[in-house]
Amino acid sequence: MIKVRNLTKYYVRNKALDNVSFTLKEGEILGFLGPNGAGKSTTMNIITGYLSSDSGSVEIDGINILENPTAAKKKIGYLPEIPPLYNDMTVKSYLEFIFRLKKVRKPMKEHINSICEQVRISDVKEKIIKNLSKGYRQRVGLAQALIGDPPVLILDEPTVGLDPQQIIEIRRLIRELGKKHTIILSSHLLSEVQAVCDKILIINNGRIVADELTSSLTGTGASTEKLRLIIEGRKPQVQSALQKVDGVTNVTYLGEAEKGCCEFTVDSRRDVRRLIFRSLAKTDFNILQMTPVELSLEDTYLNIITGKSDIKEADADVSNI
Amino acid sequence: MSAIYKREFMSYFTSPVGYAVLAAFMFFSGIFFYYQCLYTGTTSMSGVFQSMFLIVMFIIPLITMRSFADDRKNKTDQALLTAPVGIPSIVISKFLSALSIFALCLCSFLIEGVALTILAKADWSVIIGNIFGMIILAASFISIGLFISSLTESSIVAAIVSFVVNVLISLLDTISYTAHIDVLTKITDAISFQGRYGNFALGQISLSDVVFFVTVTCLFLFLTDRVVERRRWA
Numbered sequence: 001m002i003k004v005r006n007l008t009k010y011y012v013r014n015k016a017l018d019n020v021s022f023t024l025k026e027g028e029i030l031g032f033l034g035p036n037g038a039g040k041s042t043t044m045n046i047i048t049g050y051l052s053s054d055s056g057s058v059e060i061d062g063i064n065i066l067e068n069p070t071a072a073k074k075k076i077g078y079l080p081e082i083p084p085l086y087n088d089m090t091v092k093s094y095l096e097f098i099f100r101l102k103k104v105r106k107p108m109k110e111h112i113n114s115i116c117e118q119v120r121i122s123d124v125k126e127k128i129i130k131n132l133s134k135g136y137r138q139r140v141g142l143a144q145a146l147i148g149d150p151p152v153l154i155l156d157e158p159t160v161g162l163d164p165q166q167i168i169e170i171r172r173l174i175r176e177l178g179k180k181h182t183i184i185l186s187s188h189l190l191s192e193v194q195a196v197c198d199k200i201l202i203i204n205n206g207r208i209v210a211d212e213l214t215s216s217l218t219g220t221g222a223s224t225e226k227l228r229l230i231i232e233g234r235k236p237q238v239q240s241a242l243q244k245v246d247g248v249t250n251v252t253y254l255g256e257a258e259k260g261c262c263e264f265t266v267d268s269r270r271d272v273r274r275l276i277f278r279s280l281a282k283t284d285f286n287i288l289q290m291t292p293v294e295l296s297l298e299d300t301y302l303n304i305i306t307g308k309s310d311i312k313e314a315d316a317d318v319s320n321i
Numbered sequence: 322m323s324a325i326y327k328r329e330f331m332s333y334f335t336s337p338v339g340y341a342v343l344a345a346f347m348f349f350s351g352i353f354f355y356y357q358c359l360y361t362g363t364t365s366m367s368g369v370f371q372s373m374f375l376i377v378m379f380i381i382p383l384i385t386m387r388s389f390a391d392d393r394k395n396k397t398d399q400a401l402l403t404a405p406v407g408i409p410s411i412v413i414s415k416f417l418s419a420l421s422i423f424a425l426c427l428c429s430f431l432i433e434g435v436a437l438t439i440l441a442k443a444d445w446s447v448i449i450g451n452i453f454g455m456i457i458l459a460a461s462f463i464s465i466g467l468f469i470s471s472l473t474e475s476s477i478v479a480a481i482v483s484f485v486v487n488v489l490i491s492l493l494d495t496i497s498y499t500a501h502i503d504v505l506t507k508i509t510d511a512i513s514f515q516g517r518y519g520n521f522a523l524g525q526i527s528l529s530d531v532v533f534f535v536t537v538t539c540l541f542l543f544l545t546d547r548v549v550e551r552r553r554w555a
Contacts, residue, residue, distance in 0.1 A: 011555070048403040052553045073405040084400035086328070088335040100324030101404045144400065 001026045001182040002047070002152060007056035009042055009206075016042045017053070018206040024199070026151075029178040031193030032186035034203040040186040041081055043203070044156050047184070048078040060152055074102070077150040077181075081157055083141025087130040091121060091140055094129060095147060104148040111147070119143045119173065135166045142170070146177075153177060155185040159192060171196050226293035227266045227273065230257045233285035238262055245279050247272045261288060322410040325401065329388065329418035339422060342383055346426035349376045354433045364441050366433065370451045370522040374515055377459055378491060382483035384422055385466025386476040388415045389549070393474045402553070412546045416460075416467055423459045427452050447524040454521025457534040458514065462487060464541035471548045490514050 002024040009017040017039050024030050032040050045051040047058050049065045049072065058065045058072075065072040086094055095112045104111065116122045119139045124132060129140065138158065145153055158174065159167045174196050177183060187193050193200055202210040231238050235253060242251045242264060250267040257263040266276070273290060280287055333339030350373060357368035392398040401411050430452055437443035465486060470479040494516060497509035510516060517530040 045399075050399055050402050050553065070405045070407065073403055076403065078399070078403045080396060080399045082396045084395070084397045086332070086397055087395065088332060089328075097324055097328045098400065098404075100327075101400070101406060103405060 001028075001061055002184070003057075003059040004043075004047065005057050005059075007043065007046055007053045007058070009039075009046065009051070009053050016206050017046075020056070020203070020206070020208055022201055022208065022211055024182055024184065026182055027178070027180075028199060029174070029183045029185065029197045031197030031200045032184060032203065033188065033190065033193055033200055034186075035188060038203045039206040040203060041156055042206075044078070044154050044184065044186060045080075048076055048154055049073050050078075050080075074148070075151050077145035077148070077153045079141045079145040079153075079155045079158055081160075083137055083144070085129045085137060085140060085144075088128065090126055090128050091116075091132070092125045094140065095143060098144045098147050102148045106148075111149075115143050115146050118146070120169070134161045135163065138162060138166075138170075142173075151181060153181045153183045155183065157186055157188075159187070159189075167192075225268050225271060227268070227276070228254075228289070228291045228293055229264045229266060229276070229287060230261050230289040231264065231280065231285050231287055232261050233283075235262045238285050239264070241280060241283055241285060242266060242276065245272055245275050247275065257288075265293065322406065322414050325406070325411060325414035326418050326421075329415055330421055332387075333384075333418075333422050338383060338387070342380055342422065343426055346376060346380055347429040349373070350426075350429040350433070354436075358433070358437065364437050364443050366430070366437070366444075366448055366451065367522050367524065369430075369433070370455065371519065373455065374458075374491070374518055374522075377455065377462065378487040379484065380426070381419075381423070381459060381462040381466050382480045382487065384419045385463055385470050385483065386480035387470070388419065388467055389471035389545070390473050390476040390479045394476075402549075408546050408549050412467070412542055412549065416463060416542055419463045419467070420456070420460055423463065424456060427455060444524075450524050450526050451521060454518060454526065454530075457531060457538075458518045458521070461514065461534045461537040461541075464538045464545070468541045468545045468548065471545045
């Protein structure tokens, strides 16, 4: 559905994208991960035809965006990082404008109404966009992308700035949309991408550093697990007991949490919670608290970088296309 | 294309800009009409049209300042440029909507013409000819204004630069009067907006003047298109 080949883009002398390639099949949801300034938005802007690349090509459903931009753009719904809203219009007139702009051939009123219901903005349809809250603005932006029912949706950080309730709602909506659409979404939250996407693409400094299925990424590259433990007992004994547990790679002493209790972090190659529980149960050390430490994107990213076997250079990927 | 035209046109009336432009234009056209027709007791509106050149020069930057600058500032250009619409259609839609606002301003002349008809015998061929002349003069100024607006993200900067450019254009005649250099005089005469517009105001519509303004309009619309396209490659 989406074929991106060897995209390279310079901003003046700065290389913003370096040989970025990936493909996406129909109905897949791709998560685009990376720290700020990694090149996520630039890639998305090139795919949607807002920017041009210095070299490389983008094909949407077999149509090259440079050769036939109008036909290719018809197949894309795009929610940029900042929703492209006209502040002086009402939600309804704005969506009608987008409907006409995209030259959609559907009954306008029904189409807009059903989208408003889908993204839950029916109650603010008559309001002027200027007066909407951030969450509603984001949803109007999403509605704008959905108009015309394009087969491809490109969503640039769709949940940034929303409250937790709204984030859950939008994620649910994206999963629902994923049944009918091919979606690329960007984020700097690993958990978000894990929750929503089939495939993950990690990008840094304009280069793709990992291109994996979500399941394999969590299974291999990010396989280091981290636990925080508070254990009743003396430091040396507890530490050596923990180190004896099968699968534990590293034990770090953090300090005395409460009187007579020590706090540790434990790194392991796999899930060792049960093993730790059983082996400590055989001793006198009581586990007072055991918390999995969630890996941030940076940790995962570092893991991928350091675990050399997991690095997939963009060059290597070209051969798969 | 009609979607952008309609939105742009309506946007002049969701902000005070459209009303301010209309009010200012009608106010000045009314004053000039009073002094140059009613007060002096003539039915010739040529003087009114001559005087309005200055007002057109100052009002058009207000009409064009926001068209591309605001789109860039609010990132709404992303909606336009990722929609299945070509850049030329975007430029032309914005141009036509600005021209339509200006055409609305010209209604004041029709009212004045009717007033003259009631009082005496008005020369409608001069009035219609003048309105036509003013529209193609405005088309040139609008295309220059759009071009300047496409170069910046700030509508204020766009307005100021457009003012300056328009004043420079009107100064061309002064240069040709004072310089006394034959070649220079010939060049400035050829590209003088005021001189060519003056012919319209007197009721003479010549093909060369029409071609001149149409060429300037097309040139700057083309340049605007290039600027917007070029930015995709920046």
